[in-house]
Amino acid sequence: MEYGHCEGMAVLSILFQRGILNPADFGAARTRDLVLEGNQKLQREIAYWYATMIPNPGRAARIIAPPRDLVAVLRTAFANTQTAFYTLRFSKLDRSGGHSVVPMGLRDISANEVAIQVYDSNSPTIARELIVNTATNTWSYSPALDPNQTSDDYNGTAQSLTLGLAPIEPRQGQQTCALCAESDxxxxxxxxxxxxxxxxxxxxxxxxxxxxxxxxxxxxxxxxxxxxxxxxxxxxxxxxxxxxxxxxxxxxxxxxxxxxxxxxxxxxxxxxxxxxxxxxxxxxxxxxxxxxxxxxxxxxxxxxxxxxxxxxxxxxxxxxxxxxxxxxxxxxxxxxxxxxxxxxxxxxxxxxxxxxxxxxxxxxxxxxxxxxxxxxxxxxxxxxxxxxxxxxxxxxxxxxxxxxxxxxxxxxxxxxxxxxxxxxxxxxxxxxxxxxxxxxxx
Structure with a gap:
């Protein structure tokens, strides 16, 4: 869990938004009013949805592709439903700093730039955007509240394959346990x-x-x-x-x-x-x-x-x-x-x-x-x-x-x-x- 809280929160936020789960069952009528400290049921739920990204079939369903292709996948998803049923995951070029957010929409900046509007649990009250340049097939994301803190920035290319989508639907069923052999x-x-x-x-x-x-x-x-x-x-x-x-x-x-x-x-x-x-x-x-x-x-x-x-x-x-x-x-x-x-x-x-x-x-x-x-x-x-x-x-x-x-x-x-x-x-x-x-x- 040390590196997985963001994934658990991202999945759970989508399930709350879609009405698949109810925040009232975890202590508050609204998601933003939930209290994490001392709330073991909520902590376990976040841990559970983090864990589903490791086994199959959830892991096998992930989409890892150049940023331009991922934008196309999201366009189709948003055209069919109000919220894409994915988490958006990324890392830095050296494979460090892995993070997970929720894609909420697309905003066309220009003919060659698209903003993926995201919910980031690290700054839940602020609208954030991950920018994709479809001409150069690159992407960038700046999570820092201070624009001068560029050391926290993320970016990637078509070759780096450091941006991906993780469908949530396959993770709702029973997962395959790689450690559950009949003998041990x-x-x-x-x-x-x-x-x-x-x-x-x-x-x-x-x-x-x-x-x-x-x-x-x-x-x-x-x-x-x-x-x-x-x-x-x-x-x-x-x-x-x-x-x-x-x-x-x-x-x-x-x-x-x-x-x-x-x-x-x-x-x-x-x-x-x-x-x-x-x-x-x-x-x-x-x-x-x-x-x-x-x-x-x-x-x-x-x-x-x-x-x-x-x-x-x-x-x-x-x-x-x-x-x-x-x-x-x-x-x-x-x-x-x-x-x-x-x-x-x-x-x-x-x-x-x-x-x-x-x-x-x-x-x-x-x-x-x-x-x-x-x-x-x-x-x-x-x-x-x-x-x-x-x-x-x-x-x-x-x-x-x-x-x-x-x-x-x-x-x-x-x-x-x-x-x-x-x-x-x-x-x-x-x-x-x-x-x-x-x-x-x-």
Whole structure:
């Protein structure tokens, strides 16, 4: 949702305008009088319509074309109905700054210029226009209220394909769930070849980082942004800037190997992250990189293990979230004291209710210290565990297992132990408990 509120608001505003949904059902007779803060029903509705732009059939129905062709589509739509049943999405030439608005009408400025009149949720009381030059087949949009703030301007060409329409009608029915295969390794069943792992690597924060997709075995790769497909010329090596999200679909038995690097020379502290999303779980790694010192992330073929390797001493944050029939769990592992070329592996075994941690150090017999926070979410609320301030230490190739099923809640101890015999379970003589020292999460 971090980059999708505008799409959710755009769709919902059209549904209100057409009378398909009623703002009174969300707390006010008029849309402009709705209150978002504390209005969970409205927040969920916005989130829902954002989410429908990702799966099919909604995604497959998108129209990505040169601006002159999109104007023609809108002319036909406005001729048939008062409001076009689309959202209008666009990005900057570098694929950053994705935004979504509502096309409300067309205004012919001259023989070669057309204004697409839009509703922009960022300035809902002000009429805005996206200008298309039909002669040069280019477009531009200035969202800033101050005309001197040109850094916020958008523009594109027929070749950039950074402008598109997303029909709403296909998104009103049931969407295809790419993660809803009948079998899943994290739900105690057998993985199958038609159960893909969805991997959306993304940069974060300042939009200057790159993630280069390395030597993963990709079957039918899809490159998806929150507003349109933008297929690069080389699908195996790609980079992008925030807030663009790029998705790769990996089939089982194919390890996903990703290289996180800075986009150009002389750059340091560039924030990057990569997320692996599966049916009922998600992994994430956040870190910073510098020029010439990339980090690597490998996602296992079954999607239940992720390994991070650094070329610097930068401390990453590793996150694991997953659901069970009764509770949901979040794990945050951070504050690492990694050396160059150290690796750290995070794994979940839902059937035995264990989370595994393993350090692979570049120098033999070294150790890695880190902190652990855990959340358990159920119908009664959220309970939080924090490891001691001195952290937890792992020596090279030690496998530490967390038995989260034995945790009693806030203030209770967390059972852990080592798996020296590599059977996937805590050795009876290697079990211990650590105390809960706080109730905060990162």
């Amino acid at each position: 390794p994290l739900l105690n069943t057998t993985a199958s070849s038609d159960n893909p792992i969805i991997l959306p690597p993304t940069t974060t924060n300042d939009g200057m980082g790159n993630v280069n997709q390395g030597n993963a075995d990709i079957s039918n790769p899809e490159f998806i942004t929150p507003w349109m497909d933008l297929a690069p010329s080389n699908p195996l090596v790609d980079s992008w800037s925030s807030p663009v999200l790029k998705y790769f679909v990996l089939q089982p038995n194919a390890d996903g190997h990703f290289v996180l690097s800075a986009p150009s020379e002389n750059q340091t502290n560039i924030p990057v992250s990569i997320r692996s999303i599966g049916r009922g779980y998600t992994f994430e790694v956040e870190t910073t990189v510098a020029s010439g010192f990339p980090s690597e992330v490998i996602v296992g073929s079954q999607g239940n293990v992720i390994t991070f390797t650094t070329q610097t001493t930068t401390s990453p944050t590793m996150y694991l979230g997953f659901e069970t029939p009764t509770d949901d769990f979040d794990f945050y592992i951070e504050d690492f004291d990694l050396s160059a070329d150290d690796s750290f592996r995070l794994e979940v075994d839902a059937s035995n209710k264990l989370v595994g941690l393993r350090a692979i150090t570049a120098i033999p017999d070294e150790s890695v210290t880190f902190s652990l926070s855990m959340e358990r979410i159920d119908d009664q609320g959220i309970e939080i565990f924090n490891s001691p301030d001195e952290g937890i230490s792992l020596f090279e190739n030690e496998i530490l297992l967390i038995d989260f099923s034995q945790w009693s809640g806030n203030g209770g101890t967390l059972r852990m132990g080592y798996d020296d015999n590599l059977n996937g379970l805590i050795d009876a003589n290697e079990a211990f408990v650590i105390e809960d020292v706080g109730d905060t999460i990162p």
